[in-house]
Amino acid sequence: MFRRLKEKWGIRRNIDIVLILICFSFAGSSVVFIKGYYFKFLGFDAHTPVWLKTVAYLLFIFPAYQFMLLGYGILLGQFQFFLAKEKALIARIRRMFNSGK
Numbered sequence: 001m002f003r004r005l006k007e008k009w010g011i012r013r014n015i016d017i018v019l020i021l022i023c024f025s026f027a028g029s030s031v032v033f034i035k036g037y038y039f040k041f042l043g044f045d046a047h048t049p050v051w052l053k054t055v056a057y058l059l060f061i062f063p064a065y066q067f068m069l070l071g072y073g074i075l076l077g078q079f080q081f082f083l084a085k086e087k088a089l090i091a092r093i094r095r096m097f098n099s100g101k
Contacts, residue, residue, distance in 0.1 A: 027071075
């Protein structure tokens with residue numbers, strides 16, 4: 001498994017894989033934690049339409065996750081890896097919106 005991830009991500013050391021996976025898990029856990037407070041702040045409950053929760057998620061939680069990945073990447077020495085992934089994500093999003101022009 002590590003060998004495949006190292007090849008796919010262009011990483012040489014096993015410790016970097018471990019640190020990257022830790023960053024992903026910390027960022028995911030943090031987002032789950034803040035999502036509850038954010039939705040509560042907005043007054044969302046079980047009766048809030050799913051479409052409204054989805055829009056709120058995309059506008060705040062998704063970008064927050066991306067920033068958390070960068071933050072945890074800084075703390076664990078993997079900033080360059082996550083910065084490259086963020087740049088690729090932004091490029092894909094741009095292409096998606098520019099494809100119709």
